[in-house]
Amino acid sequence: MHDHAPAPGGIRDAGHRRLLTVSLSLTVVVMVVQVVGAILSGSLALLADAAHMFTDASALVIALIATAVAARPADDRRTFGYQRAEVFGALINAVILSVLMVVVAIQGIQRLMDPGVVEVGGTLMLVVAAVGMVANAISMWLLSRAQRTSINVRGAYLEVMGDLIGSVMVIIAAVVIVTTGWMPADAIASLVIAAMILPRAISLLREVFSVLAESAPMGMSVIEIRDHLKRYPGVVDVHDVHVWQLTRGAPVFTAHVTVETALFASGRSAELLAQLQACLADHFDVDHSTFQLEPADHDDCEAVHA
DSSP: OOOOSOOTTOGGGSOHHHHHHHHHHHHHHHHHHHHHHHHHHTOHHHHHHHHHHHHHHHHHHHHHHHHHHHTSOOOSSSTTTTTHHHHHHHHHHHHHHHHHHHHHHHHHHHHHHOOTTOOOOHHHHHHHHHHHHHHHHHHHHHHTTGGGTOHHHHHHHHHHHHHHHHHHHHHHHHHHHHHHOOTHHHHHHHHHHHHHHHHHHHHHHHHHHHHHTTOOOTTOOHHHHHHHHHTSTTEEEEEEEEEEESSTTOEEEEEEEEEOHHHHHTTOHHHHHHHHHHHHHHHHOOOEEEEEEEETTSOGGGOOOO
16 A cells, blocks of 8 residues: 655655664664763753653664565455554554653652752753754654655654654753753753653554544545545445545545446446546545445345445
8 A cells, every 4th residue: 555665756755664774773873872971961851862762763673673564465364464563563652652751750750859969961961962953853854754654654753753852852951051050950851851752652542543443544534425426427325434544544445335227237337436436546545445336226135246
């Protein structure tokens, strides 16, 4: 359903696996820099951001594995192929985000309640956070197009977005420490990073469960599709409509269509079937559709398949 092959439009149009690999490389490099910077500067916020980067690196590895599995062809046992692997990869990402939120929040509260005599090196903290911000901005730019068609890449994109905002929070805290010497800014920034993780995790979980529950894709109206199909000459009714998605950008549609009996007699049923399928593809971006055509004077049990 997806085209994972490189396209000629530039690096952002490359295959999903290549984009995720580049993003993973950037994430790992920045994570190492942040860990070293956090140790040398004593910054909890920088360490929290590094932990977030570590989680993103793990999530990107999961995403790469899921994308490779999803590219496997369909077989007699898995007739839709392995595209659901992308959804399970996104589910794991969401769980990791949730666990990270709890860990960072606990550490931040402990630092505020018992700050001790920790001195944070604001200048080093500022430099390292700036490097992270630039790297995250590049990763977001690389994934921005692919995330529109893959729930798996979208999970990685949301995590990189969170990293970017986290780096900005660390920069703000570092500026406060450098200019005023107020050390609690570091712990507060770590709590802000934790708070940012929650809505991202909820959003991703909601989308994953929507796919697994086989709900209609967001923005797709079954009533609108049914009304559109009923406008075709010869169509009497459209019922037993089902629309779901294998993963983001891969909707599937099935329906029973009651048509005038004369249409079968005239041999125009194949022509109508082609029109209905083209309608789904052109107007609703549904490339995989299945219609059961039924003569108006027959019951469902005597349906004619076309």
